Amino acid sequence: MQQGYSTYFRNSRSPDPLSLFYANCRSIRSKSHHLSFLLSSFTYRIISLCETWLDVSDSDALLIGQSPEFLSFRNDRVISDEYGRGGGVALIVHNSLSPALVSSFSSLLFEAITVDLHIDYRNDLPFRKIRIITVYRSPSSPAQSLSSFIEYLTHLLSSDFPCIILGDFNLPHIDWLGLSSPSQNDLLDFVSDLHFSQFVPFPTRFNNFLDLVFCDRDIIHNVSPLLPISDHLSVGFELRIPSPPPRHHVPSRVYRLADWTTINSSFFNHDWTVALRDLNATDSFIYFVEFVNNVLDSCVPLSKPSSLCRYPRNVKILFSKSNHLARIAPNSLACHKMAQLFNSALLDYHCYLENRIVATSNSKAFYKFCSGKLKAPKSTPSAIINSSGDTLLTNQDKCVAFSEFFCSAFTYPQHSPLPPVPTPSSIFDIPFVTPVDILCAFRSLSPKTKCNIVHYGLHNPRRIFTINNVPLAEPIVKDRNVEKVIVKDLGVHFSPTLSFSYHISKVVLKARTKMNLMFKSFHSKCPIIYSKAFTTFILPNIEYCSVIWNPISSVKLTKELERVQRDFTRRLYSRCGLPPVSYSERLRDLKFTTLEQRTFVTDIVFLHSIIHKRYLLDVSSLLITAPLNRTLRNGHPLRISLPFLPHNSQSTLASRAISTWNSLESSSVALPHDPFRKFISSSLNTLFPTS
Numbered sequence: 001m002q003q004g005y006s007t008y009f010r011n012s013r014s015p016d017p018l019s020l021f022y023a024n025c026r027s028i029r030s031k032s033h034h035l036s037f038l039l040s041s042f043t044y045r046i047i048s049l050c051e052t053w054l055d056v057s058d059s060d061a062l063l064i065g066q067s068p069e070f071l072s073f074r075n076d077r078v079i080s081d082e083y084g085r086g087g088g089v090a091l092i093v094h095n096s097l098s099p100a101l102v103s104s105f106s107s108l109l110f111e112a113i114t115v116d117l118h119i120d121y122r123n124d125l126p127f128r129k130i131r132i133i134t135v136y137r138s139p140s141s142p143a144q145s146l147s148s149f150i151e152y153l154t155h156l157l158s159s160d161f162p163c164i165i166l167g168d169f170n171l172p173h174i175d176w177l178g179l180s181s182p183s184q185n186d187l188l189d190f191v192s193d194l195h196f197s198q199f200v201p202f203p204t205r206f207n208n209f210l211d212l213v214f215c216d217r218d219i220i221h222n223v224s225p226l227l228p229i230s231d232h233l234s235v236g237f238e239l240r241i242p243s244p245p246p247r248h249h250v251p252s253r254v255y256r257l258a259d260w261t262t263i264n265s266s267f268f269n270h271d272w273t274v275a276l277r278d279l280n281a282t283d284s285f286i287y288f289v290e291f292v293n294n295v296l297d298s299c300v301p302l303s304k305p306s307s308l309c310r311y312p313r314n315v316k317i318l319f320s321k322s323n324h325l326a327r328i329a330p331n332s333l334a335c336h337k338m339a340q341l342f343n344s345a346l347l348d349y350h351c352y353l354e355n356r357i358v359a360t361s362n363s364k365a366f367y368k369f370c371s372g373k374l375k376a377p378k379s380t381p382s383a384i385i386n387s388s389g390d391t392l393l394t395n396q397d398k399c400v401a402f403s404e405f406f407c408s409a410f411t412y413p414q415h416s417p418l419p420p421v422p423t424p425s426s427i428f429d430i431p432f433v434t435p436v437d438i439l440c441a442f443r444s445l446s447p448k449t450k451c452n453i454v455h456y457g458l459h460n461p462r463r464i465f466t467i468n469n470v471p472l473a474e475p476i477v478k479d480r481n482v483e484k485v486i487v488k489d490l491g492v493h494f495s496p497t498l499s500f501s502y503h504i505s506k507v508v509l510k511a512r513t514k515m516n517l518m519f520k521s522f523h524s525k526c527p528i529i530y531s532k533a534f535t536t537f538i539l540p541n542i543e544y545c546s547v548i549w550n551p552i553s554s555v556k557l558t559k560e561l562e563r564v565q566r567d568f569t570r571r572l573y574s575r576c577g578l579p580p581v582s583y584s585e586r587l588r589d590l591k592f593t594t595l596e597q598r599t600f601v602t603d604i605v606f607l608h609s610i611i612h613k614r615y616l617l618d619v620s621s622l623l624i625t626a627p628l629n630r631t632l633r634n635g636h637p638l639r640i641s642l643p644f645l646p647h648n649s650q651s652t653l654a655s656r657a658i659s660t661w662n663s664l665e666s667s668s669v670a671l672p673h674d675p676f677r678k679f680i681s682s683s684l685n686t687l688f689p690t691s
Helices: 002-011 029-041 143-154 187-192 260-269 273-278 281-299 313-328 332-361 363-375 395-409 436-444 502-519 527-543 555-575 583-590 597-611 651-663 673-682
Strands: 015-026 048-052 070-075 089-094 100-108 110-118 129-137 164-170 211-215 220-228 234-242 465-467 470-473 487-489 490-494
Touching: 015 164, 015 211, 015 220, 029 048, 029 332, 029 502, 048 129, 070 110, 089 129, 100 143, 110 502, 129 143, 143 187, 211 220, 211 234, 211 465, 220 313, 234 502, 234 597, 260 281, 313 332, 332 363, 332 527, 332 651, 363 395, 363 527, 470 555, 502 527, 502 555, 527 555, 527 597, 555 583, 583 597, 597 651, 597 673
Parallel strands: 015 048, 129 164
Antiparallel strands: 015 234, 048 089, 070 089, 100 110, 110 129, 164 211, 220 234, 465 470, 487 490
16 A cells, blocks of 8 residues: 555656745744745745744744735643743644644643645545644653653544654654664654654754654655754655645736826716716616726736745845755754854845835835734635534635534524413402501511521622522632622723723733734834834724723822833833933933823823814713803813812823813913824923923
């Protein structure tokens, strides 16, 4: 059977085989530019990575960036106090291979991920899919983890399709050429018993065979060392399977290059009265659509397919030289020096791109560039597995599966049966009851047990009160603190006490996550790039709905929020090689203001919009306009007062801004919206002085 497969593949070898790239990254966070280069060239449809060192705070944008044609699958190590960072595996696959996640495996210092690739574009192969398993085993991983992994593998193998297992196993004592080991090893027994072959014939780190590729079919060939991106050599090989056919480019209209003068003239000079006089509504619409399309076809150019790799020639040459040296002299000093030259040239080019985007002053281009760095592409999974275990590849099958699931989740409402309607003769047949009879009936009722009074509180007994077996409330106590009920509405988390500490902690966590991703994704040392990215992608998330949750009354929450910007400016100075200075000097150099001042401006401007009826809100319970009976030197007719809250309260927008608003001059409060915002921003040192 094995010989039959081998003969078939040798006879049907394609001139453009499916290629795979494997690398031990030792933290992909600092190697994202390598991945961008590999993905943009489309040389490899499958990229397998181990030692990614990623965690839950890292976005998939670090893996696939601005490449929506690829899908990423990862299994990160769960970081603990005992073992810390490290580990993790990932697999990046082109969507033309219809990848589907099968499962993942995690044990002590051992991670693996399993993905199926569906070869649905070929009907002449003896199988319909390939199963790829990427593995990382730490040198400190116990033998029990390897035994658990072997047991995990036994449920994934099948005679219907080939299985490729690759990764860093850290087993240098095994002689894979002679299949021998000085001691008993479960992996060696597994490979021998199930007729797997090991295809890497060269050491990948010094003289050790650490990175291995196994397969139970003869579909792997041309295994060669490639440029290292860590202290391990990378591995490239081909499968005896043709690559998916290239997808045809679907052109779109480039409206920014349109001839708008000709378009306007065509519409203006066309006699619409004569053209539509004898047509009904449907035919008129069809005529209009055809006319518009004809004009656009002649006046709007179509987009052209972009080149596969936009990197400069010197970077491509260094990449080729690095791979050539890795083949003829792997693990040599010259090989690693050439890899460093390639890495330096690649890094310089990425910095050049970032600086060029900023220099163009094109906000749309800058936003698109940063989005590709900070947000993973939104793409539909190319393959999904339904509840029955069937793999769905076509869009129609996916739609049917989702439709069936939603139909099963929604049921008809259950109505209780209506009581029978009484006959007309008995409707008014009600006995006469006097108030005395009602009182006598109440006195005759005696409780079977002693009545209890419902008390709520931390120090009360943990007792559940019910009505018709429905609990009224259940006191939930955690570490002598009653658990809070959090409600999220329009992106803001509300608690019963309206403290918003939970919401602020969520906002801070999200901002720090995106800030970490920013410093991992950008390589330039230009401060403008980081400051613009911060004000575009992080500040809006921090300041969203700040008029609701402004923590000015809590020093702790205010400092927690301000610390995000404080840490950002400090890291920016460190990244750009600037000398360390105080926070106030950093704000002055970057033309920033404190977050506390920014939320203050938002409060005052929002209050200005409410009073001037820019927002149609009923604020009668929040504030009332209270002009003074006498004229003051600095008074104005739009003074406000609080109908319910005391002046020293800081819980609402009006209570926070009342003193500042009432102290403004008449000429200031009468300004339109935009000039008023500029006035408040320019007067911050007077209106809201900082310590």
